[in-house]
Amino acid sequence: MKALAPYLKSEDLPLFWCAGCGNGIILASILRTFSALELAPKDIVVSTGIGCWGKADDYLKTNSIHGTHGRALPFATGIKAANDDLTVLALMGDGDCATIGGNHFLHAARRNIDVTAIVSNNFNYGMTGGQYSATTPPHSYTSTSVYGNPEGVFDLCEVGQAAGATFVARGTVYHANQLEGLITDAVRHRGFSLVEVFSSCPVYFGRYNERPSPVEMMKYWQSRAVPVQRYRKMDEDSRVDRVPIGVFHRDDRPDFNTRYRDIRARARERMEGRG
């Protein structure tokens, strides 16, 4: 706790999230990453969206921009492109990242801007009363899918990798120790990095889907999550009701700012040549 003091507005505790919400675990993992990497709060900018997880910046002693629903990534992109020295994180829920802000997610990944996206995926819109999002599993129940969800899902990690993210990982709020490592690796990675966190929302998603207690939600991830290395060796039948966690993808394609430094050099040469 003491090591987190430079980053946490402890005077505002307790957290306003519901009992059993996974967001506190994710926030603590992020703070431990800051501490482990010995980042100065002044060098960190956290861009948040709107929703339960969008309130995370209220507890931070770092810089932050609390903007609009789904747009945490473009705010973060402007910040990082303008000042490469900053460590920039975008905190988004599944509504923010996979649904209303899906376009920005694709393009931030494609652009490979050096921003770390931490997605708290609780499979529904908690803040507005538990409606279905683009990650709500088919047939599951929410306040706007009381007969079952008719839509399909985005697998954020697959989408992110396909779009060009150069670091892609998934963790859960049950696997807290692993989560801190994933977030630390993501922040250290140069380029667009995604850490999707399967979170728990007992109050809405859990209550609608027969997992109404925090413990049941935790047990759910304990029993379902499989390390990705093992998952990849499993046959199709064994993969039913299992989800892979860990680092899915990593490559060292140059990030946007590195490439743009070349653009600046070329532009200068061209202008000087023109005399």
Added chain:
Amino acid sequence: MPSTRERRFMQGNEAVLEGALAAGARFFAGYPITPSSEIAQAASVRLPALGGTYLQMEDELASMAAVVGAALAGEKSFTATSGPGVSLMQENLGVAIMAEVPCVVVDVQRSGPSTGLATKPAQADTMQARWGSHGDHSAIVLAPSSVQECFDLTVRAFNLAEQYRHPVYLLSDEIVGHMRESVTLPEADEVDIITRRKPDVDPADYRPHDWESDGVTPPLAPFGSEYIYHANSSMHDDTGFPNADPENARRVISHLHDKIEKAVDDIADYELVGPEDPDVIIVTYGCTARTAEQLVLDQPVNGCRVSLLVMRSLWPFPDAAFAEIRAGGIPVVVAEMNLGQMVREVSRVMGPDYPCHSLTKSNGIPISPREMAAFIEEEVL
């Protein structure tokens, strides 16, 4: 004339970019749209050579967000678009308003609604620029009618943005943006620029939204300085952290509105062109001001003397300019390329019984001097 000044022949949109660079802008984020694209193209060529950044975003929502982000990181930043793009920018423009982030939005207007006549001029974003984005707020909107003004007013837009920590519109149009004229570009040291102040208090005492203690614009620390800062689209207090207290909300909303409305005398920019004792005054702005100039040259028009009130700032609305005209009782014609947006505001100041005529046109074709002369003959005399 000072020999240091450079005389150039260029397009309005190019002059906007020159103005932005002269004002110190080093960051552009945008999405291509006719008739503004020349600004983006010129920005993509010039900014990287100056160490700046051109970001082509995935849409206008992202563009406006990136502009705000870069401004918070310490850059003077801007975007350029047209009506449909402005519609998409409105939500994140609200972030700039609420979090008091200086930036400039260039709107090169085209004919709507919707995709409309995408390559034809209009002045129908006059009210969108004032009221676009939800919630109570005010607006600073400048409207150039010449290529020279594209340069001069762009510089001023950046200065007003810094002074009031507010997003400022440069409301151009297809005609002004695409026409070519001679302009005089001043030397860098001849341009008055407001540079963003850095805070000098103890970091623990930094209050990014405290307008009251010093009575001047509170400095906006760039992200990365020792002044750690929260920019917040939610209701917040002087610290930037959320505060839902009704009295705080009342104070903040009033402040965001009043800091601009009460500064109207400082912001207002208009000029009476033509005889000082006219029989009729044409109130106009942007491209329509240029066609109206012909009437001043053609005096007398149908036997009457015509003057123009050319508005270079549209919002906050300069009531005082019209109060003077009202005292003289001279009939006014408000000429604009829309179905009558600014005339509502002029009528509000003039009152219900005043001879205030609305000359409108909304088909993508500018109002010709001949149409103005005919309107005066038929409706005013």
